[in-house]
Amino acid sequence: MTDDDADGTDHREEFHEDPLGHADVWAGMSVGDLADEYAKAGIGAAKMGRAVDVYAEMLAREDVTNFFGLAGAMVPGGMRSVVTELIRDGHIDALVTTGANLTHDAIEAVGGKHHHGRTAEAGHERDHDERLRDEGVDRIYNVYLPQEHFTLFEGHLRDRVFPEFDGVVATSEFTGVLGRANLEANEANGVDEDAGIAAAAYENDVPVFVPAIQDSVLGIQAWMHSQVSSFTLDALADLTNITDVAFDAEKAGATVVGGGVPKNFVLQTMLTVPEAYDYGVQLTTDPASTGGLSGATLDEARSWGKLEKSAKNVTVLGDATITLPLLVAAARDRIDDSSD
Helix, strand or coil: CCCCCCCCCCCCCCHHCCCCCCCCCCCCHHHHHHHHHHHHHHHHHHHHHHHHHHHHHHHHHEEEEEEECCCCCCCCCHHHHHHHHHHCCCCCEEEEECHHHHHHHHHHEEEEEEEEEECCCCCHHHHHHHHHHHEEEECCEEEEEEEEHHHHHHHHHHHHHHHHHHCEEEHHHHHHHHHHHHHHHHHHHCCCCCCHHHHHHHCCCCEEECCCCCHHHHHHHHHHHCCCCCCCECCCHHHHHHHHHHHHHEEEEEECCCCCHHHHHHHHHHCCCCCCCCCCCCCEEHHHHHHCCCCCCHHHHCCCCCCHHHHHHEEECCHHHHHHHHHHHHHHHHHHHHCC
């Protein structure tokens, strides 16, 4: 009991005016409606509801520069169009991702496809993957990718991307040319699939940073080309380029999907400028209790000065192929409703 409660009255201010509700669902409800119902509830639903609130406010404000970190197998997992349309709608101002996501993005842009696959039955995992190896099929959990699509991708780089360079270039300059090449090849070959993330970023002047590009097939191909030419990538140059974006931001918001290098690169950018993030939403599968970067909450990032003390932020635990579409669709509903 505090001194204020010495009279024997327990005020319990923290929860007195915020009783938990019970989520309702009905036929024909919108994704925005569902997010509102989540917000009534507790545990993960409450976190998701709060994330939609924060993300919608981020996107609705014209004075907020939006940094987006994209890790994990998001393109093979089917999230390519979600990110592409965020770029086209002006909701991403700087993208930090992996070389793997850009590899898979380019494969789809030039005519390759990922396919529904499966995991093996218990006790037959090795046999399953050995068979896939014999058949020339790579597996990403329950997604298959025929290896001939990597051959298609490598030819695309040799024909349309690498000839554009001579000397040292920043990765964000390299990804800009990759986006243009993806767009041109997509249109020239009449590919049914959209030109994708890098192409949309190129068309909308959104820089794409890949701070660990060497950790991917795209990076391996770049390294191989550097062995027979003067071409090389300068990763440090992108610290200058992304810092310039942060310096010019009146307000800043971070959306982080997954962890690893893209997450840290997005967040550490605010260590190089006087300000910090005003908004933050993180979607991750990793718990904070491991002490690892991928599970570290955005509250922890506040202690480093990466988020403002007053920043609105939330971390949602869950598979991002489930939480990302829900977050984006519900935020779009909120923005559309407010503009009516």
